[in-house]
Amino acid sequence: MTAADREARVVDQVSKQLFIGGRWRDAKSGATFKVEDPSTGSVLCEIADAGTDDAFAALDAATAAQPTWRKHPPRERGEILRRAYELLMERQDDLALLMTLEMGKPLAEAKGEIAYAADFFRWFSEEAVRIEGGYSVSPNGQARFLVMRQPVGPAMLVTPWNFPMAMGTRKIGPAIAAGCTMVLKPAQQTPLSALALADILREAGLPEGVLSVIPTTDAGGVTEPLLRDGRIRKISFTGSTPVGRKLIEQSAEQVLRTSMELGGNAPFLVFDDADLDAAVEGAMMAKMRNIGEACTAANRMYVQAGVADEFARRLTERMGALKIGRGTDEGVQVGPLIDAKAREKVQGLVDDAVNRGAKVMVGGGPSDGDGYFYRPTVLADVPQESQLSHTEIFGPVAPIIPFQTEDEAVAAANDTEFGLVSYLFTQDLGRAFRVSEALDAGMVGLNQGVVSNPAAPFGGVKHSGLGREGGNVGIEEFLETKYVGIAGID
Structure with missing residues (x-):
């Protein structure tokens, strides 16, 4: 097989459709957009271009799946992530080539990113069974305090083009471990890695509706309506500070939990x-x-x-x-x-x-x-x-x-x-x-x-963002704390 034939094969084996509710489908409008090889300026393929209707279909799927997914046994959530880790490593060469074609980084670096990306799934597969709460006696001894951790709910994930696989797993891993459903909007320049990742998670046993992937050329038109809808309860974004500020403004209306990994200097x-x-x-x-x-x-x-x-x-x-x-x-x-x-x-x-x-x-x-x-x-x-x-x-x-x-x-x-x-x-x-x-x-x-x-907390201060990804604290971004006061105990 020639190098050109192999390149064509790794692009051809990725679905060019949207992934919504566990199924591949075209954009409702039928629209597509071109994915370019930045090393040549040539077109690699065309991808389904999600619109607002598709975004709401993805949100409907996430909302419908959330009640069941939050009850899914933590050990099984972790095993899905572990299987996905193994599949990523098995297919490291093809996935690295795919990333190099759509993003441009040297193949050796792309292989390193696949391993780095896979490690987030391995790390959070272990964190899924370590979600802890607490139990204590009130100061006056007449009540008990029960503290439990629960998934925050459906999450909107927005990832950049520069690390198209690792930024996906860094967000998807803790969301799956915590029991949150997700709608992922990858960067327009690099949708192929995200679509390949969705297929790997499907193969690893992720239930229908837990993850939807909606590439689009209209980022604002797709994300803003979802953030204002009220059913999304969390947004995790990696990208520029100006866009992050805008998303924080949009999230304020529904008082969403936000994780923002923004610019650096x-x-x-x-x-x-x-x-x-x-x-x-x-x-x-x-x-x-x-x-x-x-x-x-x-x-x-x-x-x-x-x-x-x-x-x-x-x-x-x-x-x-x-x-x-x-x-x-x-x-x-x-x-x-x-x-x-x-x-x-x-x-x-x-x-x-x-x-x-x-x-x-x-x-x-x-x-x-x-x-x-x-x-x-x-x-x-x-x-x-x-x-x-x-x-x-x-x-x-x-x-x-x-x-x-x-x-x-x-x-x-x-x-x-x-x-x-x-x-x-x-x-x-x-x-x-x-x-x-x-x-x-x-x-x-x-x-x-x-x-x-993956084992260390990643994030910044000032205008570089809010929250942390990775490490022991990474899963905290997808969990709410609930306190139950128990009275009548002498």
């Missing part, structure tokens, strides 16, 4: 006592994971003046050696950005920094050929007032900003409305604790360039 601090080899390696991971298209990507690299030049030299050498190309090609380390608009944004930020005095060490512009490629770029001596010091880049650009003192570095790192993750490299134990505590972020990577882990 991650600082990456390197002190002069750091292990420079480890810092450069960490910078490559924090910057170039997913081609820089990640909310956790290192956005501003603050390097103490004594090591700034050497750090820049080493990072430039590493970035300049990366192989750019279609993610399916052997040895490729940098794929395309998601679309032309994304590439234009990155170029605008680089141009602004250069016009303000930044020095291009490597890269600085798009690469030749088809697709939305941008060369890995290092900018030295970036002014703090440049736009990319305050804007999420979402591309393979590493701006280096020198600093003198610890206080200066912390102040600059915190000078943003965002607070998702910060990175810190130092071998001084006291400094490690001081700076970790001083950074305004929901997560800190101390001497490491990747913080994401």
Whole structure:
């Protein structure tokens, strides 16, 4: 089988319909939209384009299934997730290729994401049987307090294009474990991974109506009516801060539970006592994971003046050696950005920094050929007032900003409305604790360039969001607390 034949096969084996109430169906309007390969600009396939009627059909299915699903034995809910985990791992190669075709990331990274995505199902399969309550005696001894945890109810899940499988499992896993039904709206750019995931969960034994998947080109027209309907009781969203703010406003009418994993502007601090080899390696991971298209990507690299030049030299050498190309090609380390608009944004930020005095060490512009490629770029001596010091880049650009003192570095790192993750490299134990505590972020990577882990709580502060996903607290986002007071006990 040729590479082209295999690519066609993995696309063909995914349903192009909506998944509603456990069944595949066309959009009621008959509308479809095109899914593009960002490395070539060519069309992979056409997908059913959900409208408002389809969204309400999905909500009807979720509402009808909720009373039975909430009573489903926790052990069986966990076993469904465990079977889905095993199916994801068995089909890792095909699912990774599918993701690379619709999103662009190199195949090795896509395989890593499938494993990461599957681990959320494995983690929450174990959490399903650990939903605990409480029992205590009232202070006066005359009553008893019974505390129970129950599913919040039907949930709306909205996922982004940059991690199309992992962001789905990170939300679906705890919802299934908690006993919530779901309506999932995946990103328009990457619906195939979500549709493949729906089929895997169906095969793993998920009952009809528990999960519906409705790709659409009209995100607002599909989600807003559901949020205002009153039957959805929870929304979990990963995406930009402006869209998150809008969804919070819409959720207020029905006082919905909200989880918001929003934008980032991650600082990456390197002190002069750091292990420079480890810092450069960490910078490559924090910057170039997913081609820089990640909310956790290192956005501003603050390097103490004594090591700034050497750090820049080493990072430039590493970035300049990366192989750019279609993610399916052997040895490729940098794929395309998601679309032309994304590439234009990155170029605008680089141009602004250069016009303000930044020095291009490597890269600085798009690469030749088809697709939305941008060369890995290092900018030295970036002014703090440049736009990319305050804007999420979402591309393979590493701006280096020198600093003198610890206080200066912390102040600059915190000078943003965002607070998702910060990175810190130092071998001084006291400094490690001081700076970790001083950074305004929901997560800190101390001497490491990747913080994401299904067993750890993921989320930010300030305008980076509300709530946490993963870890022991991830399931809490899908549970309500009910207190029962028992009187008449002497």
